[in-house]
């Protein structure tokens with residue numbers, strides 16, 4: 001049981017949860033301290049105002065404060081502030097012009113190279129060039145990016161991750177001078193929001209949270225209800241559906257069908273080949 005002093009008013013709690021899930025979660029009390037986490041959203045348009053180095057460095061320090069597997073800290077962050085270079089990435093992606101409005105663009109990189117160099121420095125072989133290390137680099141990097149985003153939100157900045165840097169590795173990699181053992185996991189646009197987007201509705205906890213044992217026996221019914229809730233609040237326009245060039249666009253498509261439209265067409269199937277050129281064995 002939590003105390004009232006620490007909790008958001010119950011009505012506010014349910015309003016927040018309703019915004020996030022499209023339904024109340026009776027019995028769930030939201031402590032004030034985690035309200036900003038429930039209320040977060042990405043930002044895809046930034047004012048021209050700069051982000052001072054002193055603030056950016058504090059946010060990067062928060063990112064580096066995230067936990068890291070075995071304290072190995074296997075990630076690197078490339079900070080981009082040169083608007084021309086940021087625009088080059090936006091232009092390569094082509095469909096996300098708002099990236100060019102960001103005064104800061106960070107490229108979050110998985111980094112096996114540092115560990116390899118540390119082994120060489122100490123005259124030992126590095127014998128962990130494998131899939132587990134790839135995952136460890138991605139997890140360390142993601143946790144750091146999440147900590148950065150939470151810190152940025154806390155000071156009123158907006159952010160948006162950009163996985164599309166992985167669709168243009170052949171250009172992004174040389175632009176940033178990424179050496180062997182280092183790959184771009186995601187970009188992150190950072191800046192002062194022009195406006196706050198609406199909260200994006202999430203799957204109900206009954207689908208995502210399993211108690212003691214995995215159980216997805218209720219998936220169809222739960223997802224059908226989620227599709228309806230989401231469509232009622234924020235219908236996807238036929239023209240904005242995924243892979244309209246493969247499947248005919250039509251009105252009334254729900255979240256789950258849109259997911260299927262995306263996942264039934266291969267994305268970035270050249271990425272493992274790229275990782276191999278960067279020295280990852282993936283064994």
Ligand SMILES: Cc1cc2nc3c(=O)[nH]c(=O)nc-3n(C[C@H](O)[C@H](O)[C@H](O)COP(=O)(O)O)c2cc1C
Pocket residue numbers: 040041042044096160161162163164165186197199200
């Ligand atoms: C790893 C990752 C990659 C993402 N890549 C992109 C991207 O390339 N372009 C984009 O506009 N949004 C991107 N997003 C943002 C998601 O689309 C967004 O988080 C999602 O639609 C839910 O919205 P919300 O964060 O406001 O709740 C990415 C998010 C994550 C976590």
